[in-house]
Amino acid sequence: MKPYSNLKKDELKKELDTLLTEYKNYQALNLNLNMTRGKPCIEQLNLSMGMMDVLNSSVDLTCRDGFDCRNYGVLGGIDECKELLGDMIEVPKENIIIYGNSSLYVMYECVSRSMTNGVMGSTPWSKLKKVKWLCPVPGYDRHFAITEYFGIEMINIPMDNNGPDMDMVEKLVSKDESIKGIWCVPKYSNPDGTTYSEEVVKRFARLKPKAKDFRIYWDNAYSVHHLYDDNQDFLLEILDECKKAGNPDIVYKFTSTSKISFPGSGIAALATSEANIKDIKNQMRISTIGYDKVNQLRHVRFFKDLNGIKDQMKKHAEILRPKFELVENVLEDELKGLNLAVWTKPHGGYFISLNTCLPIATSVVDRCKKIGLELTAAGSAFPYHKDPNDSNIRIAPSFPNLDELKMASKILALSIKIESILYLLK
Amino acid sequence: MKPYSNLKKDELKKELDTLLTEYKNYQALNLNLNMTRGKPCIEQLNLSMGMMDVLNSSVDLTCRDGFDCRNYGVLGGIDECKELLGDMIEVPKENIIIYGNSSLYVMYECVSRSMTNGVMGSTPWSKLKKVKWLCPVPGYDRHFAITEYFGIEMINIPMDNNGPDMDMVEKLVSKDESIKGIWCVPKYSNPDGTTYSEEVVKRFARLKPKAKDFRIYWDNAYSVHHLYDDNQDFLLEILDECKKAGNPDIVYKFTSTSKISFPGSGIAALATSEANIKDIKNQMRISTIGYDKVNQLRHVRFFKDLNGIKDQMKKHAEILRPKFELVENVLEDELKGLNLAVWTKPHGGYFISLNTCLPIATSVVDRCKKIGLELTAAGSAFPYHKDPNDSNIRIAPSFPNLDELKMASKILALSIKIESILYLLK
Numbered sequence: 001m002k003p004y005s006n007l008k009k010d011e012l013k014k015e016l017d018t019l020l021t022e023y024k025n026y027q028a029l030n031l032n033l034n035m036t037r038g039k040p041c042i043e044q045l046n047l048s049m050g051m052m053d054v055l056n057s058s059v060d061l062t063c064r065d066g067f068d069c070r071n072y073g074v075l076g077g078i079d080e081c082k083e084l085l086g087d088m089i090e091v092p093k094e095n096i097i098i099y100g101n102s103s104l105y106v107m108y109e110c111v112s113r114s115m116t117n118g119v120m121g122s123t124p125w126s127k128l129k130k131v132k133w134l135c136p137v138p139g140y141d142r143h144f145a146i147t148e149y150f151g152i153e154m155i156n157i158p159m160d161n162n163g164p165d166m167d168m169v170e171k172l173v174s175k176d177e178s179i180k181g182i183w184c185v186p187k188y189s190n191p192d193g194t195t196y197s198e199e200v201v202k203r204f205a206r207l208k209p210k211a212k213d214f215r216i217y218w219d220n221a222y223s224v225h226h227l228y229d230d231n232q233d234f235l236l237e238i239l240d241e242c243k244k245a246g247n248p249d250i251v252y253k254f255t256s257t258s259k260i261s262f263p264g265s266g267i268a269a270l271a272t273s274e275a276n277i278k279d280i281k282n283q284m285r286i287s288t289i290g291y292d293k294v295n296q297l298r299h300v301r302f303f304k305d306l307n308g309i310k311d312q313m314k315k316h317a318e319i320l321r322p323k324f325e326l327v328e329n330v331l332e333d334e335l336k337g338l339n340l341a342v343w344t345k346p347h348g349g350y351f352i353s354l355n356t357c358l359p360i361a362t363s364v365v366d367r368c369k370k371i372g373l374e375l376t377a378a379g380s381a382f383p384y385h386k387d388p389n390d391s392n393i394r395i396a397p398s399f400p401n402l403d404e405l406k407m408a409s410k411i412l413a414l415s416i417k418i419e420s421i422l423y424l425l426k
Numbered sequence: 427m428k429p430y431s432n433l434k435k436d437e438l439k440k441e442l443d444t445l446l447t448e449y450k451n452y453q454a455l456n457l458n459l460n461m462t463r464g465k466p467c468i469e470q471l472n473l474s475m476g477m478m479d480v481l482n483s484s485v486d487l488t489c490r491d492g493f494d495c496r497n498y499g500v501l502g503g504i505d506e507c508k509e510l511l512g513d514m515i516e517v518p519k520e521n522i523i524i525y526g527n528s529s530l531y532v533m534y535e536c537v538s539r540s541m542t543n544g545v546m547g548s549t550p551w552s553k554l555k556k557v558k559w560l561c562p563v564p565g566y567d568r569h570f571a572i573t574e575y576f577g578i579e580m581i582n583i584p585m586d587n588n589g590p591d592m593d594m595v596e597k598l599v600s601k602d603e604s605i606k607g608i609w610c611v612p613k614y615s616n617p618d619g620t621t622y623s624e625e626v627v628k629r630f631a632r633l634k635p636k637a638k639d640f641r642i643y644w645d646n647a648y649s650v651h652h653l654y655d656d657n658q659d660f661l662l663e664i665l666d667e668c669k670k671a672g673n674p675d676i677v678y679k680f681t682s683t684s685k686i687s688f689p690g691s692g693i694a695a696l697a698t699s700e701a702n703i704k705d706i707k708n709q710m711r712i713s714t715i716g717y718d719k720v721n722q723l724r725h726v727r728f729f730k731d732l733n734g735i736k737d738q739m740k741k742h743a744e745i746l747r748p749k750f751e752l753v754e755n756v757l758e759d760e761l762k763g764l765n766l767a768v769w770t771k772p773h774g775g776y777f778i779s780l781n782t783c784l785p786i787a788t789s790v791v792d793r794c795k796k797i798g799l800e801l802t803a804a805g806s807a808f809p810y811h812k813d814p815n816d817s818n819i820r821i822a823p824s825f826p827n828l829d830e831l832k833m834a835s836k837i838l839a840l841s842i843k844i845e846s847i848l849y850l851l852k
Contacts, residue, residue: 037498045496049483056482057475070471070688072463100526101718108713116541116552116576126542126552142712149712150542262496265720286568286575287534292527292718294691 003339004420016421019414023371026411031372033408038190038350039399040263043319047312048261054301061297069293075285076277081267081296087306089223089255090237091271097280100291103256103268107217108146110252110270113283114180115150119213120249120279125150125180134172134182136164138353138381138392140190143183143219147383154383157182159189163196166203173209181215187235188222191353191381191394193346195233205241207250216251224313225259226348227321233347239271248273257299259350260312267299320350323397327352327409334413340420343395352395353381354412359390360419367415373408429765430846442847445840449797452837457798459834464616464776465825466689469745473738474687480727487720495719501711502703507693507722513732515649515681516663517697523706526717529682529694533643534572536678536696539709540606540639541576546675546705548639551576551606560598560608562590564779564807564818566616569609569645573809580809583608585615589622592629599635607641613661614648617779617807617820619772621659631667633676642677650739651685652774653747659773665697674699683725685776686738693725746776749823753778753835760839766846769821778821779807780838785816786845793841799834 004012055061061069063078076082077098086093099106118124125131133147136157147154155172157164163186173179184204186196196204204216218238226232242251249272257266270280303309328345331354335341343354356364361378368375376394379385395412397405430438481487487495489504502508503524512519525532544550551557558579561570565585573580581598583590589612599605610630612622622630630642644664652658668677675698683692696706729735754771757780761767769780782790787804794801802820805811821838823831 039498042494045494048496052482052485052487056478059478061478068468068471070474070690072465072684072689074690102714102716105714112538112542112713116538124552126550145712149709258498262720263498264496264500264716265718283575286571287538288528288531290528290690292691292721294688295718295721 003337004424005339009425012421012425016418016425019418019421022414023418026414027371029372031407031411033372033400033404033411034374035396035400035408036374036376037399038259038396040259041319041399041401044316044398045262047315048302051261051298051302055294055298061294063293063297069297072289074290074293075281077269077291078293078296078300080300082269084300084303084305084309085255085257085267085269086271088309089220089253089271091239091253094274095239095271095277097270097277097284098291098296099268099270101258101264101266101268101295103219103221103254103258104142106254106268106270107143107219110215110217110280111146111150111152111181113280114213117283119215120275122213128178130178132176132179134169134179135383136182136184137383138191138394139183140185140219141376141380143217144383147183152180155179156383159192159194161194163194163200166200170203170207173207173211173214175210177210179209180211180213181217183217183219185219185221186238187220187233188225188346188349190221190349191351191392193344193349193351193353195235198236201236201238201241202245205238205245205247205250207247209250214250218251218253220253220255221259222349223255224309225316225350226313227317227324228347229314229317231347239273243273249275252276259316260309261299261302265295267296320398322402323405324352326402326405327395327397330406330409331413334410335416338417340416350396350398352397354393354395355389355391356393356416356420357391358420358423360416360423361387361390361393363419363422364412364415365393367419368411371411373411375412429763430850431765435851438847438851442844442851445844445847448840449844452840453797455798457833459798459826459830459837460800461822461826461834462800462802463825464685464822466685466742467745467825467827470742470824471688473741474728477687477724477728481720481724487723489719489723495723498715500719501707501716503695503717504719504722504726506726508695510726510729510731510735511681511683511693511695512697514735515646515679515697517665517679520700521665521697521703523696523703523710524717524722525694525696527684527690527692527694527721529645529647529680529684530568532680532694532696533569533645536641536643536706537572537576537578537607539706543709545639545641546701554604556604558602558605560595560605561809562608562610563809564617564820565609566611566645567802567806569643570809573609578606581605582809585618585620587620589620589626592626596629596633599633599637599640601636603636605635606637606639607643609643609645611645611647612664613646613659614651614772614775616647616775617777617818619770619775619777619779621661624662627662627664627667628671631664631671631673631676633673635676640676644677644679646679646681647685648775649681650735651742651776652739653743653750654773655740655743657773665699669699675701678702685742686735687725687728691721693722746824748828749831750778752828752831753821753823756832756835757839760836761842764843766842776822776824778823780819780821781815781817782819782842782846783817784846784849786842786849787813787816787819789845789848790838790841791819793845794837797837799837801838
């Protein structure tokens with residue numbers, strides 16, 4: 001089929017009629033499909049059911065250093081859990097703090113703490129006239145929601161296949177003291193699936209921001225979330241690079257087991273320099289006596305070590321890989337040669353990122369919704385929900401089953417075709 | 427024995443020699459006793475081991491409304507858990523938000539949120555010149571640590587057997603718009619074991635603070651933590667009173683299962699008006715996708731209903747009661763008639779509060795520490811750790827065993843006698 005852009009008006013109209021008939025047929029099915037969020041499916045959840053058996057009333061709940069996990073105490077998390085998550089994200093356990101069930105919350109708290117009490121004795125951000133933040137785009141909507149909630153001005157940073165535009169990042173942070181942080185998903189990024197190149201990581205580690213309380217918010221959410229055994233991305237470990245660069249305190253690295261064990265009942269952690277940990281614990285000990293150590297122990301007893309986590313991730317991959325490939329194939333079949341959209345084929349993570357060639361993302365998402373396919377709202381991957389090109393659509397293939405995914409992908413492709421023609425006929 | 431105050435100098439010196447010999451004998455034992463914190467003992471922890479069995483890999487982890495507790499979602503907590511904790515603190519489930527494992531953290535977050543984003547659209551407290559807080563004393567050191575951390579000026583409010591001095595509270599909040607809150611432990615208060623009278627609760631409910639964003643922080647930590655079946659304190663439910671008084675939004679009520687199930691792995695909750703819940707959820711949905719629902723389900727499946735909780739609390743009481751009575755009896759035996767100290771005999775909660783008649787609390791605590799008895803630092807029950815009379819000592823009998831408690835109580839009494847004489851001989 002020829003690209004639509006090469007078709008004459010009457011050819012386009014004829015094609016549109018065919019497509020609208022197809023659309024009506026889907027409408028008649030009263031579908032209820034959802035591809036909005038990176039939510040594991042039931043088969044993935046079942047992979048962790050063994051976690052419900054490792055602790056029972058006849059098991060000793062004492063951790064390695066002899067502490068009774070059932071009681072109060074152990075502010076920063078139990079030693080063996082720090083070690084497990086440390087191994088997972090390639091950081092010594094001395095650099096780890098274990099939190100509750102949500103790494104999003106840990107990031108929120110880091111910004112909140114900086115607002116009220118500053119960073120290592122700096123002026124609390126809430127006392128400053130203006131606080132700004134760098135946001136590589138497209139990015140994670142929940143990151144942007146945090147900085148927006150605190151009234152922090154967000155600046156878009158373009159992404160390419162190597163990561164954020166580092167010339168722009170370096171230029172901005174070196175000049176503007178009101179820039180206090182940057183959101184990064186450095187591996188299998190949300191939504192593009194990009195992994196930052198070694199050069200990009202090294203340039204991050206060498207950043208010389210004007211603001212001494214500037215921190216890189218390094219959300220390593222998908223560190224072990226590969227889709228392929230033989231085709232995995234590699235990410236340089238940033239804490240070590242920052243140390244080498246004489247910049248040890250510049251990064252907060254976040255991780256969690258949310259997409260490894262149960263999403264709602266996992267373990268989140270922060271990895272950072274000893275100096276940052278000391279600063280953070282001064283606040284942590286005010287806010288809590290400690291997080292859920294029994295759940296920390298449960299994770300350690302279930303996974304045992306990094307190999308246990310890697311085995312689990314292979315099982316996740318076997319469930320997710322066919323779903324990603326199905327979506328990619330349907331889009332290929334339906335849109336090949338039409339020059340209507342481009343989309344990613346990630347090696348890991350939870351999303352396929354699609355960009356329409358025409359500014360029609362909003363109307364495509366609306367059109368899908370009208371016949372029962374829920375997609376993440378257009379613009380979600382951008383600060384203030386403003387996609388300058390109105391072209392990005394985030395696809396989350398993890399939750400629906402293969403039949404649902406096939407239909408959903410076809411409806412998406414169909415809606416892209418229809419809206420493209422309507423745009424061209426304007 | 428006569429009160430020391432009636433003894434002549436030489437009689438005091440003679441008595442002191444005897445006491446110091448006794449003290450040296452304890453010193454020789456190289457003791458390591460701890461009565462610092464309200465920490466459940468191992469026998470109490472064992473009461474909840476059944477909780478490790480209610481969920482296993484063959485149990486369905488779907489909650490009442492059909493939601494899979496293993497996955498993301500359900501921001502405010504699962505329905506049956508709201509109902510369980512609601513029943514426990516006499517509040518409809520519609521007024522409940524379930525959090526993570528720490529009610530201290532929930533209180534911290536409420537203050538933090540008010541600092542950065544205000545209360546129901548009010549000016550964020552961090553933007554105000556001055557924020558003040560009322561602190562009934564003696565009170566809970568961790569409460570005072572939160573307000574101190576946020577730079578909030580704390581004002582002492584005297585307590586009597588009915589609760590805080592309400593004349594003073596009403597006078598202050600009605601005039602001073604910078605007063606934004608008050609810390610309350612209304613039942614079996616920490617450390618005095620006081621339960622607020624009906625009149626005090628009603629006056630709280632009718633408060634007319636100048637600051638529209640003033641909130642009562644009602645830490646109902648010991649709602650079901652009775653020591654006696656037949657001798658229980660009764661506390662009027664405040665949310666309902668506030669509603670009746672046309673003051674529905676003035677209170678945040680906090681609770682948790684920390685001293686019911688496992689201290690480090692329980693469930694915390696906030697109870698407040700629908701309007702406050704709406705306001706709080708606007709922040710909550712930014713900071714997390716939801717708290718640990720599997721642990722919520724675990725608690726519901728273990729306790730089943732309020733009766734399950736009450737049965738559990740009776741078992742706790744059977745372990746705690748002898749410990750409280752032992753301490754009370756030893757103090758009675760050792761100090762009777764000497765007019766050196768008065769102490770509480772609470773009907774519930776976790777503490778005995780002792781006040782020396784002379785300003786010697788600091789030196790008594792130091793003297794105990796020198797021979798291996800750790801007590802909560804003198805002054806801890808007061809803002810900025812300043813006990814105006816240097817007389818209050820908080821005793822936490824829950825963790826040590828009976829033999830340890832007996833020795834600890836004797837050492838405490840002995841140290842009080844010694845320091846009293848040293849003071850009188852000055």
